[in-house]
Amino acid sequence: MKIVIYEGKYSESFLEKVESFLAPIIRSEVVPYVKESLLFVRVSIPKIDKNGFMYFGIIDVMVAKASLSIWSTEVTEAELHWRSSDGSIVLASDDVTDKEISFWIENMPSQERLQQVVERNEYMWKRPTKEATIDKKLYRFKIREMGWFGSSFPDIGIKIKTPVNIEILAEFIGNAIESYNQKSLLKDDSDESDMTNLGLIHNFSYEKKKKNVYLFTLDMGSALDGVDAILQALNKSDFEIELITLE
The missing domain is CATH 3.30.160 (Double Stranded RNA Binding Domain)
Known part of the structure; x- marks a missing residue:
């Protein structure tokens, strides 16, 4: 305490x-x-x-x-x-x-x-069970979970097959976050017994770790489904993603 x-x-x-x-x-x-x-x-x-x-x-x-x-x-x-x-x-x-x-x-x-x-x-914030983790079969790229990523500040590592400007990738993720937040804001959250509050992703930072590998750190707040929403957006994108790590 x-x-x-x-x-x-x-x-x-x-x-x-x-x-x-x-x-x-x-x-x-x-x-x-x-x-x-x-x-x-x-x-x-x-x-x-x-x-x-x-x-x-x-x-x-x-x-x-x-x-x-x-x-x-x-x-x-x-x-x-x-x-x-x-x-x-x-x-x-x-x-x-x-x-x-x-x-x-x-x-x-x-x-x-x-x-x-x-x-x-x-x-x-209940620790997810084995059945409640990311369903990797839904995505076209490999996903590696580095321990439990149920954190307010998760790291998303993205490895891409072909070079991409990190600013373009950051803009794409920023748009995915904005879309998620808008959906969350439209939800009626007046009922406190409703346990499905989406929450808001507050902001994120990013850096290029090495060639074709980029790291995004998100301030998730109480946005439970935020990581999955970003993964879904990336899955539908044109980026040639090889691997995503979650920590």
Whole structure:
């Protein structure tokens, strides 16, 4: 578990107190459903409430691969509030080693909301079974899976028989991503019980590794079918592809 505070400086002693408060809550509310090693907590945007107490306006418990926010909703933001025992104002940047501080959370999402998001995450990032991996028989080129490629940032290696300008190849993949994203945006995602959200591919980078071998690294976000969509597009293209590796 990792806790990160954004928007403003903070002291190590303050961060330790935040972590000691949040860690037990995370373990009881979230860890029973997801591995703790995949989580990090983000608290951000320091504010002052009507009573003069400091607080952070958003608390997210993120699952690293899916980047799904668990502790925030479209309606409310969970808030981490704190105050000192002697009534003095405590800033996140203060050294609070010997300071007694009490924390509390307001707008805590319901157990039902937490369960919905955790179940969604488990569906999206469940390690694929042998039957659920890429069906290589559907493609005209060889596909080699380098371990499990169910990652938010998969690498797609493309080996082509004849030379091609990498910018042309990148433009083609960019168009395939744009087509995929447009399809995803048209999907009605208002039903949180619907586990078929396509998600969006955010961006990608590329480089030429050696003669006729090109590597594309994608920021998939929660785009489950993004890799397959790109493979399908390449399969229909005129590129003389010899091998594709997925990692």
